[in-house]
Amino acid sequence: MRPLVDLEGKRGLIVGIANQNSIAAGCAEAFAHCGARLAATYLNDKAERWVEPVADRLGVEWTAPCDVRVPGQTEALFDRVRTEWGGLDFLLHSIAFAPREELHGRVVDCSAEGFALAMDVSCHSFLRMAKLAEPLMNDGGCLLCVTFYGSERVVAHYNLMGPVKAALESATRYIAAELGPRNIRVHAISPGPIATRAASGIDRFDELLERAASLVPTRELVDIADVGALAAFLVSDAARRITGTVIPVDSGQHLLA
Numbered sequence: 001m002r003p004l005v006d007l008e009g010k011r012g013l014i015v016g017i018a019n020q021n022s023i024a025a026g027c028a029e030a031f032a033h034c035g036a037r038l039a040a041t042y043l044n045d046k047a048e049r050w051v052e053p054v055a056d057r058l059g060v061e062w063t064a065p066c067d068v069r070v071p072g073q074t075e076a077l078f079d080r081v082r083t084e085w086g087g088l089d090f091l092l093h094s095i096a097f098a099p100r101e102e103l104h105g106r107v108v109d110c111s112a113e114g115f116a117l118a119m120d121v122s123c124h125s126f127l128r129m130a131k132l133a134e135p136l137m138n139d140g141g142c143l144l145c146v147t148f149y150g151s152e153r154v155v156a157h158y159n160l161m162g163p164v165k166a167a168l169e170s171a172t173r174y175i176a177a178e179l180g181p182r183n184i185r186v187h188a189i190s191p192g193p194i195a196t197r198a199a200s201g202i203d204r205f206d207e208l209l210e211r212a213a214s215l216v217p218t219r220e221l222v223d224i225a226d227v228g229a230l231a232a233f234l235v236s237d238a239a240r241r242i243t244g245t246v247i248p249v250d251s252g253q254h255l256l257a
Contacts, residue, residue: 005236008035011085012235013077015041015066015129016094016146019050023146023191024094026224030232031090032058039084041066041077068095068125069117078132088136090235093129093145096122098160110160118160123168130175130186140183142235145172146227147188147246149254169246176244185243187234192222192250217252 012031016024017040024040031038038060042051044067055063062084066077081088102114126145133143150158151165169188176186230249233239248254 004238005034005232007031007232007236010036010089010235011039011081011087012036012090012092013039013041013081013088013133014060014092014094016092017042017051017054018047020054021224022094023194023224023227024092025054026226026228027092027094027144027231028054028058028060028228030225030228031092031235032060034232034236036090036235037061037085039063039081043067068121068128074125074128075132078129078136081136087138088133088141089139090142091129091133091144092231093126093143095125096146096161096164098122098164102160104157105159107160107163115160118164119167122161122164123171126168127171127175130179134179134182134184137182137184140240141185142239143175143179143184143186144231144234145188147172147190149190149192149248149250151190172246173244180243185234185239187243188246189227189230189234190246190248190250190254191227192216192248192253194222194224194227215253215256216250217255220251222249222251 014024014028017028028038028040038058040051040055040060040063042048042063042065044065051063064077064080066073068074098118099114102110102118130143145168147165147169150162151169155162172186172188179186226249230247
């Protein structure tokens, strides 16, 4: 009997590996462990040197640049998927961005330009990737994105990313409803706070980590391997009847008032 989480032969695109400590890297490791074939992106030439060691260690078949702010680059990425594989079984979208001055300021003070940029990179890019992935998933598939519970509760210093992640979660539900007839499932994974390079941009993030560790029901913070285990299950056939969810992997943090 095959293991419950069996990704043997499934083709997955990982968008958002920053380094070996990133959430996307933890997910990629879980996918690889379960037998998936992987491709991964890097933001630009400067970032490539941090991504390639992870890709090499996990046996990633190929890598490509993807800065969603560069016109045509996302489309070129999915053209590469079509050329290399002829189809796609799952996608992990693990990218987010807000200008530092907007992220560190009050939500009511954010500029229209900063808000639009944060929404474009962190939310609308998932919509664009879903549209590009759809014709590559003729046998069904799964789309994953990454969120945070600051989308539904006010978390000190999370600021602009709260409304942005709320939009991403809503987009997840609508995409799931629209692509469900094609057997394409869609989920948002909501990890607890993890010390990643992206999280370091949040003001006083160390305090958030310390507070979470002392208050969560299990008294333990999650790590990237915990997120990867959930991601691997969701893209597997074992989760074929589950879609449109926002699933916390946060040691119970979402239970707290």
